[in-house]
Amino acid sequence: MIVVAKSFAILLVLLLTGGCSALWPDDRETEERLSVFPSEDLPLESEVSLRWNDYQVPYIEAENDHDLAFTLGLVHAHLRGAQLTLLRHVSSGRLAEIAGPPATDIDHALRILDFGHAVEEIEANMPDETRRWVQAFVDGLNHYQQQRQKDPPEYGLAGLQSEPWTIHDILRIGRLAGTDVNWLVYFSLLEERGDPEFQRLWQRALEAGQNGTVSFRGSEQQQALSDFLAGHSRSGSNTVVVSPERSASGGALIASDPHLGLNLPNLWILAGLKSPTHQSVGFMVPGLPFVAVGRNPDLAWGGTHMRAASSDLYDVSDLPEDEIQVSETDISVRFWFDETRQVRRTPYGPIITDADIVPNGADETLALRWVGHEPSDEITALLRANRASTPEEFRNALESFALSPQNMLIADRQGNIGHIMATFQPIREEFPPDDLVLDPADPENRWQGFHRTSDLPYILNPEQGFLASANNRPTDAGPGMGYFYSPDERVRRLEDFVADRRNITLDDLAELQRDTRSFGAERLSAVLLQAIREAELHADHADFLAPLEDWNGDYAADARAPVVFETLLYHLWPRTQGVESSSELASAVNEWNYILSYLEGELAQMTPESRRSALSESLEAARKDAEDYPAWGDMHRLSAAHSLANLPVIGSFFEYGNYPVGGSRETVMKTAHGLVNERHAARYGSQARHLSDLSDPDANYFVLFGGQDGWLGSANFMDQVPLWRQGEYIQMPLTQERIVEEFPRLMKLRGGSG
Structure with a gap:
């Protein structure tokens, strides 16, 4: 009762201290939102043309890369200011500054997971070209934030404050996006570790290929941690590429739909970028300055999570004390007393069982070794991939890419299609292991370096004329990659759909993206x-x-x-x-x-x-x-709701729509759920879609579940929901004539000299 009373008291204070603008936001039309975008006295080297369409999707045209990256930072800050701040808090373990005492244990767990562990070394090793690009992007974030006349509505409610952005912040967000989804399976299994039947459960989970997005059951804090890790990581997706001989247009085709948490604002931003050395269109993670899913003039790409085993658990109960580093971390707690917690680290990673919300059924002292605690360079990899013109260039670009492990499917305008495995895969003597928890004293359990992209299997132009990936178990060729995969349902459906057709069009692939058969x-x-x-x-x-x-097996909404x-x-x-x-x-x-x-x-x-x-x-x-x-749609629902809808008492203020929806756990149009016997909301799934025909530089189509603008009350906050539900898309062209046509609102951004 004390905790409940405290929560209600905190919520009352929130309402009385600036939360009203979030609960009852003012309506803002697109023109009003764009009117606050800075256009004069900017630290630019040349004039920049910034175009917008009716959905507030930007197309940046700059004369040099500095200005392109700087303007991109302005755009991210304009569209997703509050979301970026939340991502910084999550990746830094600072949620108690927003949510108060209930988030203290979550922060402790996040600090132990330590998404920032390798960022200093990553930044130090960055090529100069990458560092200049990222610094310009960060400068753009900071410039917009400094000149902003009004903070986003969530700031007052959540107690958020503007802080200067750094390259380290960007790298931490990148590590959060690269979360190992196997952790959620590990945690769910650790709950049962003390059970005499645990070994049978472990073996059966391996045989079943346990889904990597399982949520572990427990307290509200455990569920929240699970949702943060699964919802923010690039943990799902479908991608299919089709060769010219199967295509109606004579060009290679690609269809890709990422899977993430179904919250608003969406965890992607849609943008077009153009400079003399760089042109691409597609989806970007807020706060990360590259196109993760999209197209350039020569090549298109989409990724699916490989479900590679990027982490191992070690029982360090017998580790000598001199091999354990102990530090303290101060957690600021909103409306309560600050707390100091202990963080311990070993040569096998941080001791995660020091976090109270990490399940520990056998009462062991467990350390987590994770590839993400090692230096890698995803930003350089993706920036180079964004500029690649051939499959070989694209694959070579990904040599420094580690997280999250991706099956990258590509199609180019020469008609090539390919499948590239991109990750740092630990080299292990024994894989998979006999037990979930390893003995660090056994040399066979220690990592012996890493396989990188160039060491892993590569498929180019297969005889069947198509490739598909859907988080399924990869080829048996090459090293062992993971434990837990999605069933073959989605990949079989993708393959069967294209295998049965010739003269495939983008309309066919759009139909496939809405397929609900299991x-x-x-x-x-x-x-x-x-x-x-x-x-x-x-x-x-x-x-x-x-x-x-x-x-x-069709989970149609009306079935x-x-x-x-x-x-x-x-x-x-x-x-x-x-x-x-x-x-x-x-x-x-x-x-x-x-x-x-x-x-x-x-x-x-x-x-x-x-x-x-x-x-x-x-x-x-x-x-x-x-x-x-x-009908299924009466039971299975899609909620258009802000992340703040999870708050008690006032959460209903952030629910904006509730729709019948088709799909299920492993349909191509994924709308995941557990065992259900009553009305429920899909919590995870296909929340963005991409199509490209490589025979036509302008035939690139994208849509988000939600909208482009994260500002509460904006006309573009959820204006793409009808498009998503009806199977429609926004065109993102590459030729100048069509760019001007599709993006009619033109801003001229100028430097300080006028």
Whole structure:
């Protein structure tokens, strides 16, 4: 009760100390928002043309790279000022400065994970060209922030303050975006580590290829940490490339849709960049000065998370004290007393079990070694890749790229298509290991250096004329890469779709990006129907089960079959595990990979009597649940909501729309959810889309779930939601004539001399 009272008291103070502009923001049209953008007395070397379209998407045309990078910094600060500040707080472990006492343990965990550990060495090793580019970008962020007449509405509510930006801040945000998604699986498994059946769980998780975006169950703080790590990391995505012989236009095609948290503002910015040495269009992470998914005049690219094992856990309980570095970190806490916490570091990484919210079922002292604590240079890699004109140049550019591990699929205007693996992969003697936690005294458990991009498999122009990637297990060629992958459902659907077609168009690929069919659900549905028939229960429930007859696994929003399947699965799965509710099971056991791998076998191993009882009870409960939801979209929803919607009491102020949506855990149009039997919101999935036809420099199309402008009340805060829902896109051309046509609002940015 004390904690609840404290939370309500804090919220009341927030309302009384500047939060009203966030709760009731003023409406701002595009022209009003653009009117505050600085255009005079800027530290530019030459005049810059900055064009905008109706969605407040910018196209920067500069005469040199300094001015291009500086203006890009202005643009990021203008569009996503509050979001950038939040990203800095997350990556630095400073959330308690915003949320007060409930975030103190989260900050401690983030400080131990230490996203900034390698930034000094990374900056010191940067090529001069990269450092000049990043410094100009940082200067742009700072200039906009300094001249801004009014802070974003979230500042008063969240207690945010403007601080000067540094290159270190940018590098920390990059490390946050490169979070190892395997941590979430590790944490969920560590909850069960003290259980006598843990080793069986570990082996079964390896066999199932446990999904890398699992959330570990526990306190609100644990769930929040999970959401921050999964929602901000580049942890999902689909990409498919098509060769000219399969294309209607005679050019290579690419379709890419990143997967991240479904919050507003979106975790991408859409922009066009042009200078004498650099032209590209596409998606950028706020605060990172390169195009991560997009197109230049010669080549297009899209990445999917490789799910490579970039981290290992070590039991350092017996490590000598002189091998442990101990430091203290001061955590500022809003509306409360500041706290000092201890951070310990070993040669095998920081001791993560010192964080109270990291699960530790076996009460071990565990250190985490992570590739992200080693120096690498993603900014240089992506800047060079953005300028690449051939597959070989693109691959060579990625040699310094480590995080997050990416399957980069490319297509170029010469008709080449390719698949490049980009990461620093630890060289291990034994992989995968026999246990989740390693013994540091065993030499076989120590890293022996890294495989880099040039050491990893590379595919160029395969005979079948297409390539697809969807976080699936990669080729067996080369070194072992990871433990936990998505099932093959999405990649099979991508491959089957293009394999069955010739004369493929971008319209076809746009249709594919909205595809809601699950091969896994189709198969399991047939398994359940067969089991129900064998148990002689079908006749009593024929009306309820009718939608599953001949169901092909399509989770269309207006379909009835997904409601029947999901409510039945919700009740049946825990019964196959010998419990009444999924809440009694380990988080990893409730994930789709695990269910997909073991449900059929678990049913087969039950005695006929227990199987019939489980099926009968589940059917009765599912029938009752499903009565309230005629179609999947009545149960499965997409919420257009700001991240602040998670706040108690006032969260509803930040909910702007709630829509029926199709899709599921592993459909191409991914809208992820857990086991469900009632109305729920998708929490993660396909929140951005990209298409390009390499035969036409202007045939580049993008859309965000949400909008371009992060300013609350802006006309462009969520004006792309209708486009996203209807399968429409924004064109991002490369030729000057079309740039002028598509981006009619022209600003001239000038230096101090006029």
